[in-house]
Amino acid sequence: MTNPWQEATVLDVRHETPNAKTFRLRLPDPRTHLAGQYYVVRLTAPDGYRAQRSYSVASMPGGGEIDLTVELFPEGEVSGFLHEVVAPGDTLEVRGPIGGFFAWAGDTPILGVAGGSGVVPLMSMLRHARAIGHPERMRLIVSARRPVDLYYADEVVGPETTVVYTRQAPPGDPRPVGRLTAEDLTPLLAGPPRTVFVCGTPGFCDTATDLLIGLGVETEKIRVERFGPT
């Protein structure tokens, strides 16, 4: 499975949160991705200096366009450039899709557990589940700091999705603010076993996997993608 570098055209740039932007790219050589996979973006300076980073696809599989959502990291060489400079009409070298483990074909029941920007690959899964007419195959829990930090706020909410807030909740939210707990996860594990996709910072992922294992989820059922400033 060799994916060559290709020059994608930036069609659209939009804010998801104050520090996350989604870049819609048109691929000259479209590749079918699985929900959960990622692309590598490579930047090249005039003197040949290069920097590359990996970004998960947020859009559902199919078509010649992909959405990559990029969190801005302090001092982030690539995320900073993408946020501050890149505009519609630019071209970006990309390569993908990559990753066959943290990926879902849409045919099995799954639970997504996302912290912050970790919702990006799980949003692709949710969009896919809805598009194929099987939203019941996916359950999703998203941890966000504040309502303004929730990615895809107008789309991620729905019967499949539970949102927990760690710092500030919207008015009327019955759940006290705070980190993800076993009580948050328990109702989502009811019924037949689901493969669990956990994505977020390394700390979030370790906390979430410990909770899941404590609730009796087999480690073989847990797939983890750790995001960080790398």
Place this chain on the structure above:
Amino acid sequence: MAITRGFTGRRRERDERLPPGQYDAKDEWPVLHVEATPRIDTATWTFGIDGLVDTPTTWTWDELHALPSARYAGDIHCVTTWSKFDMTFDGVSLDTLLEIAGPQDDAAYAMASSSTGYTTNLPIEDITDGKAWIVWDADGEPLPEIHGGPVRMLVPHLYFWKSTKWVSGLRLMSHDEQGFWERNGYHDRGDPWLEQRYQGD
């Protein structure tokens, strides 16, 4: 070469120890495995070498520690573009273990495997003659679980996905087979100085 409009890059002072496309993670040691971090009991953990060897051998934690110790001091490079300089790892040289197991003449490749089921393939030249270790200490401290503790393989001249966390075995083979990341599009060898990140590089 496709120049990216407006991009000059921030890190202009390149340390010559950095392979192409890598950056210095300094005090950070990023964690990038895809499985749940396993909890491994050193009382029951074993490491075995089998396949094309004269004497398939399994060592316990205590048996490995009784062998001559060996140290790697130097740099490590992850395919996700971070590198770390001047690390030390303590454990046992894989040469010591292979000497006991006795590779057969037609052993040309190895498959390392982890307690989690993770696998990675390596040419035998990349794990012999002082190039590979089984390690349990990093920078003088017990290797943390998230970095593969209590014990991982170390093949520091290749990208770090070749350094199997929670290593449990090594199988010698006459032919190459792909491991976990290799089946998922990563390079079969993974030399950071040749920037062999993905299949086809």
